[in-house]
Amino acid sequence: MIGPQPGFDRDDLAGVMAYDATPLLITEPDLTRYIDPMRGRRMARVARTGLGCGLNALERAGVERPEAIIVGTGLGCVESTDRVFASVLLRDEEMPSPSAFIQSTHNNVAGQLALAVKCVGYNFTYLHRGLSFTSALLDAWLQVGREGARNVLAGGLEVITDEYFLTQRHTGIWKQGPVHNLSVLASTSPGALCGEGAAFFVLDSAPRSADSVRIVDVDIAWRGTADGIVPHVRAFIHRNGLVPGDIDLVVLGPNGDAVQDRAYDPVRALFPQATVSAFKPLCGEYYAANAFGLWLCRSAMVTGGLPPEVVMQGPARGEFRRVLLYDHYQLKDHSLVLLER
């Protein structure tokens, strides 16, 4: 996990950072173990982040070369896209730098990871907004769970640029001006706290250690709105032979947008007995934020604790055996993941 919080190469956060800023930016860890510094300096930030995070995930899992590499990102490399735009559009079709064009191709990070570990297997990149990482996860889960793959690297990442944040300011999706992340869920204004980050996972057909958690089910539900989401969540739990009372921990994705966050209330109300936690005050909102959400779920299951700063209900420590992650992006992209110890 690489993000605005310190937690790289760990099972949990090393601490909780408070910010008065927007967007919430990645604190880049030392990646020299994975990427030669001279090469790293020439890479776009998203490529460096994805490569470093992915290689770290493989190292932690003790997997040298996975059978497949799947990445989910909503924007890909917007930094390189902007460079090509500048040549082509602002300088009257001046020939762009070939390397900027290549880095702007959306599957560049997945390709870089494959090159780094010489993985000649399946290599996909999903770019579908709030469902980007969920798509990558569903694909990996299908491969390992039903199609006989032994191990698959799946990750979600998003890295934004100042330009992108600037151009999107008219959409109203994000709050403008400095935002205090740890109290953003008490906000009464629309717009989310914008963030960025990466989280990569190795899905394995057999648990490798006591620190493994099982991904039981993954669901993608796109809707135009959040209507009907409560029955959908119930049905998701039910199809796995469970009832809401069986869930120990529910991790939800409110992001500080006072209007859109209300959609989480009726879902939360299904679980009066569970610990309920948010995650976006730590990482901000971005298309692949639910990858960090999944990281936090695993962290809670494996270490028995959550940062109290984001717990909304129930104890921050406990034996979290069955965990539900529910996230929506802009009320349209709904993702559900069920985990079990």
Place this chain on the structure above:
Amino acid sequence: MSKDAVHITGMGMVSALGTGVAANLDALLAERTGIGPITRLATRHRGALPAAEVKLTDDELGALAAPASTQGWTRTALLGLVAVREALAQAGIDARGERTGLISATTAGGIDKSEGIYARFFDDDPPEEVRQYIGTHDPGEHTERIARELGMRGLITTISTACSSSANAIMTGARLVRAGLLDTAIVGGADALCRFTLNGFNSLMILDPRPCRPFDRDRAGLNLGEAGAYLVLESATSARRRGAAPLATVAGWANTNEAFHATASAPDGEGARTAMDRAITSAGLRPQDIDHVNAHGTGTLNNDASEGIALRRLFGENVPSFTSTKTFTGHTLGAAGAVEAVLSVLAIRHSAHFGTLRFGTPIAETPLIPVTRSSTGKAVTRVLSNSFGFGGNNTSLVITAA
């Protein structure tokens, strides 16, 4: 057919050859290429670089696609909607059930619109005609827009892996249907020609200033095209239940990565060979069971040499008939895999072979001669369709008679 089979029950396409699958078939059989001088895109490369443009303005596409409101529709999204509507109409399904998913692919996404007005996104108070496109340049946008237009709910997603994108969308849809997560999957891709892509490819020096000549010794690169192409994939059980006649079957698939170089394919064709071999095996077939190959065949020095070597290594002395339909459609990038899957189904259903236009002299290293003239009358039953992309992303699909 086992009840696990993934059938194709509908297809739709709009390309430089025309609107609708039938119009495309006519052009292919009449050997009428869609490649020519650029007339629509406002670019300094007019007159210097040919392309395969869809011969419709954005307004005309809008009228054809007829979304409820044309506000905020990029050319890519319109190309997609036109083709999706045709596929759904042929399949006779309504996309609104939760057991129907949409997996679409693109490389440029909505850049065709944002590139014209990008500088104005920074304005303090952009007018509505600019504002409507601010959120449209990411790849997922066109998919979401089409899903909303069709009243869909459930599983939708977008893939972007350069030239293999929509072949990968087909593969994902087939896997989801086979796994029972969906009964029907609308799969395919759309990509509009834009200055971003044209100049980007030009910077790589792989564009031919003349109409392309795949598999020819004197080939000099590719021509870009634009298109929207979609198929409706359906489980055999679902098709049988509603009495839908399958057009063909997606029998096998495979995706591999070269891990060789950021843009070039390994010259020994290993990545391509592996993808083809695994796809054939996944279909429960052997190489000798394939009777036709729709090659990736872009016309670049690198691709055609390594793809030729891969064909030789996989099929030995018995390389089946093969062709590059990019000599008709140009390289439609995110739509290419789906375009060529549609054309593979047409080849099967009409016992048709489409010519690799402008072919003259074989490549010295692997003297292979593609189909050069379009014709009908010789059966085609099992087609291998290749889409080999940038960053070495290789996908092969096996499409067979139903």
